[in-house]
Amino acid sequence: MRLTSFTDYSLRVLMYLALKPERLATIPEIARAYDVSENHLMKVTQLLTRSGAVASVRGKGGGIRLARPAQEIRLGAIVREAEGNSPIVECLGIQPQCNLTPACRLKGVLTEAFDALYAVLDKYTLADMVSQPKVMAKLVRLEDVFGHGDAQRPTGPRKTGKALAS
Amino acid sequence: MRLTSFTDYSLRVLMYLALKPERLATIPEIARAYDVSENHLMKVTQLLTRSGAVASVRGKGGGIRLARPAQEIRLGAIVREAEGNSPIVECLGIQPQCNLTPACRLKGVLTEAFDALYAVLDKYTLADMVSQPKVMAKLVRLEDVFGHGDAQRPTGPRKTGKALAS
Helix, strand or coil: CCCCHHHHHHHHHHHHHHHCCCCCECHHHHHHHHCECHHHHHHHHHHHHHCCCEEEECCCCCEEEECCCHHHCEHHHHHHHHHCCCCCCHHHCCCCCCCCHHHCCHHHHHHHHHHHHHHHHHHCEHHHHCCCHHHHHHHCCCHHHHCCCCCCCCCCCCCCCECCCC | CCCCHHHHHHHHHHHHHHHCCCCCECHHHHHHHHCECHHHHHHHHHHHHHCCCEEEECCCCCEEEECCCHHHCEHHHHHHHHHCCCCCCHHHCCCCCCCCHHHCCHHHHHHHHHHHHHHHHHHCEHHHHCCCHHHHHHHCCCHHHHCCCCCCCCCCCCCCCECCCC
C-alpha cells in the first residue's frame, strides 16, 4: 500500500509550481529539478491540467503554472485525482470476486480507514507543503526565483533521467 | 493506492479460519472457498504462520487454525504485517531520491495520513469481521461447521483457480 509514482510526481510538480507562483515553469526545467524523464512529467502535467490544478500556456515562452493559489489546492483532492478510481481492495470494485462480499464487514472498515487517510490530507493545502520556499527552491536549483540566475544551467530538452517505478 | 492482493488474501484466510475456530482448515479447502490457486494461499499462510497469527499442524489430518482467538487479532496488525516494510512513498524509504526531501513537509503529512488509516484498522478485530458467521460460512460453502456436511464436494488438491493480481 503506497502512493503510485504518478501521485508522487503530481505532488512534486505542484510543489515546484508553488515555489514560483509568479512565473511559468517548463517540463524540462522540472525534469532537471527532480532528475526524472520529461516523458513521465508530461503525463503527470496532462492530468493536472485536465483536473484544473495546472494552467498551460502554449507557444514560445509558454509553460505551466498553478491554475489556482496554492492555498486553495487541497492535498486530498490532488491524491484522489492522481490515484484515480482504482478500488482500494478488489471487493470494492465493480465486479467483486470474493464469495464473502455480500456479508463482509471488511469493506466498510476499509472504506472508513481510507476516509480517515483522506481526511488528514484534506486538512492541508499545497501552500502548507512549501512553507520554507527559499530552502526548497535551492534544493531544486530554482535559484532564479530569488535573483541568483541559472543561465549556466543547460536549457535544452532532457531525454534521460530516472524512470518512474510503476 | 490499494491493498496488495497479498494483504487482501491474508485477511480472507484469517476470516475463513475465524469461521471455524474449533477445527483445522486446509489450503485446498480455502482455495475452493475463494476460487483462487493453492499456490498463492500457500505463500499467504506461510507469512501468517511466521507472524504468529496462524498455527499449523503437520501430517495427515493436519491443517491450519488461528493461533489466537479472533478477538485478539487486530486488523491493523494483519495489514501492517502483510504490506511489509515498503514505504508509502519513495521519500520515506531508505534512500530517498527526491531533491526536496530535506525540507519537505509532505513526508510528515503522509505519515500522519497513514497513521490515521491504521488507527481505524486497529479499532477492529478479526472477530468484528465475522459477526454474521452462519451467513458467511454459507457464502464460502463452509456448511460442515453447521452440520450440513460437505461430502459431495471434491476434496482433492486444486491446481487451478484465479491467480492473484500482483
